Amino acid sequence: MSDSPYVSTTNACKLCTPLGAALAFRGVEGAIPFLHGSQGCATYMRRYIISHFREPMDIASSALGEKQAVFGGGPNLKKGILNVMSKYGAKVVGVATTCLTETIGDDVPRLLAEFRKEFGDLPLPEIVNVSTPSYSGTHMEGWHAATAALASQLVREKVAAHRRVNLIPGFVSPADLRYFKEILADYGVAATVLPDISESMDRPALLDYEKLPAGGTPLADIRAMSGALGSIECGRAAHMAESAGDNLERRFGVKNHRVGIPVGIRETDAFFDALEALTGAPMPEKYASERGKLVDAYVDGHKYVAGKRAIVYGEEDMVITMVAFLAEIGVKPILAATGAKCRNFKQALADVVEGILPEPPEAREGVDFHDIAEQAADLAPDLLVGHSKGYRYAKDMGVPLVRVGFPIHDRFGGQRMLHVGYRGTQELFDRLVNTILERKQEDSAVGYGYL
Amino acid sequence: MEQAIFEERRDQIHRKGEGPFELACNRDSLAGAVSQRACVFCGSRVVLYPIADALHLVHGPIGCAVYTWDIRGALSSGPELHRLSFSTDLQEKDVIFGGEKKLKAALLELIERHKPNAAFVYATCIVGIIGDDVGAVCRDVAQQTGIPVIPVQSEGFKGNKREGYAAACKAMFTLAGTGDTSGISPVSVNILGDFNLAGEIWIIREYFKRMGVEVVANITGDGRVADIKRCHGAALNVVQCSGATMELAQMMQEKFGTPFLRVSYLGIEDMADSLYAVADHFKDRDPGIVERTQALVREELSRLLPELHKYRQDLEGKKVAVYVGGAFKAFSLIKAFRHLGMKVVLVGSQTGTKEDYEELAAICDPGTVIVDDSNPLELSKFVKELDVDLFVGGVKERPIAHKLGVGFCDHNHERKEALEGFVGMLNFAKEVHASATSPIWRFVPRREAMAKARETRTAKRAAGGEGI
Ligand code: SF4
Ligand code: SF4
Numbered sequence A: 001m002s003d004s005p006y007v008s009t010t011n012a013c014k015l016c017t018p019l020g021a022a023l024a025f026r027g028v029e030g031a032i033p034f035l036h037g038s039q040g041c042a043t044y045m046r047r048y049i050i051s052h053f054r055e056p057m058d059i060a061s062s063a064l065g066e067k068q069a070v071f072g073g074g075p076n077l078k079k080g081i082l083n084v085m086s087k088y089g090a091k092v093v094g095v096a097t098t099c100l101t102e103t104i105g106d107d108v109p110r111l112l113a114e115f116r117k118e119f120g121d122l123p124l125p126e127i128v129n130v131s132t133p134s135y136s137g138t139h140m141e142g143w144h145a146a147t148a149a150l151a152s153q154l155v156r157e158k159v160a161a162h163r164r165v166n167l168i169p170g171f172v173s174p175a176d177l178r179y180f181k182e183i184l185a186d187y188g189v190a191a192t193v194l195p196d197i198s199e200s201m202d203r204p205a206l207l208d209y210e211k212l213p214a215g216g217t218p219l220a221d222i223r224a225m226s227g228a229l230g231s232i233e234c235g236r237a238a239h240m241a242e243s244a245g246d247n248l249e250r251r252f253g254v255k256n257h258r259v260g261i262p263v264g265i266r267e268t269d270a271f272f273d274a275l276e277a278l279t280g281a282p283m284p285e286k287y288a289s290e291r292g293k294l295v296d297a298y299v300d301g302h303k304y305v306a307g308k309r310a311i312v313y314g315e316e317d318m319v320i321t322m323v324a325f326l327a328e329i330g331v332k333p334i335l336a337a338t339g340a341k342c343r344n345f346k347q348a349l350a351d352v353v354e355g356i357l358p359e360p361p362e363a364r365e366g367v368d369f370h371d372i373a374e375q376a377a378d379l380a381p382d383l384l385v386g387h388s389k390g391y392r393y394a395k396d397m398g399v400p401l402v403r404v405g406f407p408i409h410d411r412f413g414g415q416r417m418l419h420v421g422y423r424g425t426q427e428l429f430d431r432l433v434n435t436i437l438e439r440k441q442e443d444s445a446v447g448y449g450y451l
Numbered sequence B: 001m002e003q004a005i006f007e008e009r010r011d012q013i014h015r016k017g018e019g020p021f022e023l024a025c026n027r028d029s030l031a032g033a034v035s036q037r038a039c040v041f042c043g044s045r046v047v048l049y050p051i052a053d054a055l056h057l058v059h060g061p062i063g064c065a066v067y068t069w070d071i072r073g074a075l076s077s078g079p080e081l082h083r084l085s086f087s088t089d090l091q092e093k094d095v096i097f098g099g100e101k102k103l104k105a106a107l108l109e110l111i112e113r114h115k116p117n118a119a120f121v122y123a124t125c126i127v128g129i130i131g132d133d134v135g136a137v138c139r140d141v142a143q144q145t146g147i148p149v150i151p152v153q154s155e156g157f158k159g160n161k162r163e164g165y166a167a168a169c170k171a172m173f174t175l176a177g178t179g180d181t182s183g184i185s186p187v188s189v190n191i192l193g194d195f196n197l198a199g200e201i202w203i204i205r206e207y208f209k210r211m212g213v214e215v216v217a218n219i220t221g222d223g224r225v226a227d228i229k230r231c232h233g234a235a236l237n238v239v240q241c242s243g244a245t246m247e248l249a250q251m252m253q254e255k256f257g258t259p260f261l262r263v264s265y266l267g268i269e270d271m272a273d274s275l276y277a278v279a280d281h282f283k284d285r286d287p288g289i290v291e292r293t294q295a296l297v298r299e300e301l302s303r304l305l306p307e308l309h310k311y312r313q314d315l316e317g318k319k320v321a322v323y324v325g326g327a328f329k330a331f332s333l334i335k336a337f338r339h340l341g342m343k344v345v346l347v348g349s350q351t352g353t354k355e356d357y358e359e360l361a362a363i364c365d366p367g368t369v370i371v372d373d374s375n376p377l378e379l380s381k382f383v384k385e386l387d388v389d390l391f392v393g394g395v396k397e398r399p400i401a402h403k404l405g406v407g408f409c410d411h412n413h414e415r416k417e418a419l420e421g422f423v424g425m426l427n428f429a430k431e432v433h434a435s436a437t438s439p440i441w442r443f444v445p446r447r448e449a450m451a452k453a454r455e456t457r458t459a460k461r462a463a464g465g466e467g468i
Helices: A017-025 A039-053 A066-071 A074-088 A099-104 A108-118 A139-154 A174-186 A219-227 A244-252 A265-279 A285-305 A316-329 A345-353 A369-379 A388-397 A421-443 B007-012 B040-048 B062-066 B092-097 B100-114 B125-130 B134-145 B161-173 B200-211 B225-229 B242-256 B268-282 B289-315 B327-339 B354-363 B376-385 B398-403 B421-436 B439-443 B445-467
Strands: A031-036 A092-097 A126-130 A164-168 A190-193 A230-234 A256-259 A309-313 A332-338 A362-365 A383-386 A401-403 B013-015 B054-059 B118-123 B149-152 B188-194 B214-220 B236-240 B260-263 B319-324 B343-349 B369-372 B390-393 B407-410
Touching: A017 A031, A017 A039, A017 A092, A017 A139, A017 B062, A031 A039, A031 A074, A039 B040, A039 B062, A066 A099, A066 B125, A074 A092, A074 A108, A092 A108, A092 A139, A099 B125, A108 A126, A126 A139, A139 A219, A139 A244, A164 A174, A164 A219, A164 A244, A164 A265, A174 A190, A174 A285, A174 A421, A190 A219, A219 A244, A230 A244, A230 A265, A244 A256, A256 A265, A265 A285, A265 A316, A265 A421, A285 A316, A285 A421, A309 A316, A309 A369, A316 A332, A316 A345, A316 A383, A316 A421, A332 A345, A332 A369, A345 A362, A362 A369, A369 A388, A383 A388, A383 A421, A388 A401, A401 A421, B007 B013, B040 B054, B040 B118, B040 B161, B040 B242, B054 B100, B092 B125, B100 B118, B100 B134, B118 B134, B134 B149, B149 B161, B161 B242, B188 B200, B188 B242, B200 B214, B200 B268, B200 B289, B200 B421, B214 B225, B214 B242, B236 B242, B236 B268, B242 B260, B260 B268, B268 B289, B268 B327, B268 B421, B289 B421, B319 B327, B319 B376, B327 B343, B327 B354, B327 B421, B343 B376, B354 B369, B369 B376, B376 B398, B390 B398, B390 B421, B398 B407, B407 B421, B439 B445
Parallel strands: A031 A092, A092 A126, A164 A190, A164 A230, A230 A256, A309 A332, A309 A383, A332 A362, A383 A401, B054 B118, B118 B149, B188 B214, B188 B236, B236 B260, B319 B343, B319 B390, B343 B369, B390 B407
Antiparallel strands: B013 B369
16 A cells, blocks of 8 residues: 555655566576566666666666567567577576566566477576566565566475575675675575675676676576575565565475564574574674674664664665664664555564564655655654665755665765674664764864764 | 677677778667667656756656656756656556546646646656557646646657657747747857756856857756747757757757757867857857957867866877767767877767768778667677777766776766866866876776786897897
């Protein structure tokens, strides 16, 4: 349900579905995202993604024109896949539909079956397909649907049991993913992260331009997800009928542990609990120490943030997890807003503040920045927490913005921003406290050098 | 190396000096080729977007609107309605039952809220498919609200940006001729095809003011609906970036008899020539104008040239790749780079026409590679092969340059630096200089390897020399 009283949308607080799918496909080794639709959509999404990661982001398109829009896009789809096979040498092609091809009713699974038959004599890549009309859903549906498609279409049979853990992390930064992998390695297990944009969307300078960036989950590892110790799937928001982790559990009996995105002490504790349950190993000393330092920082910083009123906006999982974090440090989340419509948003918000706040923050879904700003006028916030697109509103309200999530278009290093785990929370907490101190210092005529 | 080029695209690439000039262009992008092009909607949006007191409503699903929210650096000296991103955000039920009702409600709601002086309604891909009668809704709302409500037929799949420019011109043309033209000077112009990126149109307006030329309408940078309504009262249209607004100039010539001049405000000669051409046009009506213009150019150049010289010393001999949206800009850039002592070795555009490319071929040096509607694989291949030092392009080209250890200058609609006018030439030189001469490139592996290879060659030569 949309909580907006308006028909029109102004400055949307969401992105369109295939963008999320394209990014998720970029998290598979040797994969190229491919949008079945007209050229413009792919180009717009590329520039949006590039502006955040500052990395090349090739998204192929079947580039439908007027004729194909009338007579069907099948021939362009097939030709396009042949072209990316020959030029990119892609091992996996991730085909996502767009509004156009959904509306004209192209039956992509059927077209792909035809394609496999017609070109069966060629060494074909794996072709994964996902339906991503933007008129039902946001980029997060796209991300999760593509992830689920990877699991359900590429993991085909039960393999022998092995000591890897499936980690389905949700849409977090490359830095977050690298840290996740470090944690799992310290538990003595290798992680199959699906999807894994930790390297593919944060590349080093190299000798040559990479047609397809290295990194991403190897196909062989994906296939072997059916024999893993278990899965940990992050994110409390419910997106689809069956998530990647649930799919693997249903088909192969790989137990799925669903946790929130681990930001803040409680959500991170739950993540580590799941890991302990899976591996049978206790928390390594390193993390106990990180946790201890974080608690110590909470103590040292609590008065600076106490009672501050925050508006949190963005994609649903990031909003839920930020509310969990803010509530536990003594910041009062007064509004949690998302452009998405999500069936358990309000419940999840209530769950993460339980025992800390007398009542959950006001939750609004299906809203845009106009709705948020209108309400903010009565709420007197002290800060905003969300991505770059709220900056103008923060400026108008005269309050600082703590940047998290995607997109970060007005700061440097969004891809290296760490949010998760005790270490990520530590960075976030430092940033938040410093943002408040900086504002206090700027607003004061005294010019304190001590705060 | 060759395999970076798609067989189907061979005739969209030409190396000057190799055979007679012929370049295929104006084709649909190749499926699967990761074209750098956008869509019809993008073209319309670029052109109309800077009209700051109009409501710009994107009729379609959310993506088309959200990806174009405030991404252009088009500034306004007054209202800033254009910086908001409005959408009907069509949902599944609208796609099934049609979006007309939602469009009408959204329009009425937004017009009531913002009291704009006109509204543009952009049709995106699926609107074309579900068959909404956007024109009828616009007429209906115009009648109800009393402001012009103008449909822009910009369904993305109907072509590339060029068709979008045409749709935008058509939309603006419905405004032209509807305002009062009394009090307009006989020495007056409309500025067409300047979008006031980083305040550029203010630089150009200032030049015209010093020449004694009245500017009637900015089309469209820092644009206003009322000015466009009376733009047919201007004595002359000066048209930059012919791709975007030429069609409006042609329609105005036909209907109102307004003559037009093609101009460019990028680089030294083009800037000066443009002002001289305008002066020349008005010299019978205003005998002093030529002298005033000469004085202006002299004054600006006496300030600019010594400054430029400093940058040129470091840049001399460096090689440049230019890949931009429209080919027209490329002409000016090639000339501008000559002033910096730099050589353009690769030039291309997303949407150039046959005539554009012929003209380009005529002014480039032999060996220069000319490409139409290129893609990352090709561009990266050429950057390496031609040993480019600096790339001029937009956001999508930046990572290609950076990954190869090549400097970059942002020259598209998102730029935040004014690059037009004489002062713009200086900013341009500064920006090029800042990137091309940065000490960081030596660390990029490709450049490091090239430097090493050069060293070994010199060492070998030195050793060989001693032997003789
Ligand atoms: S048509 Fe759909 S997929 Fe394409 S940009 Fe618009 S919302 Fe996104
Ligand atoms: S191609 Fe169509 S759907 Fe995609 S951005 Fe352009 S107008 Fe929108």
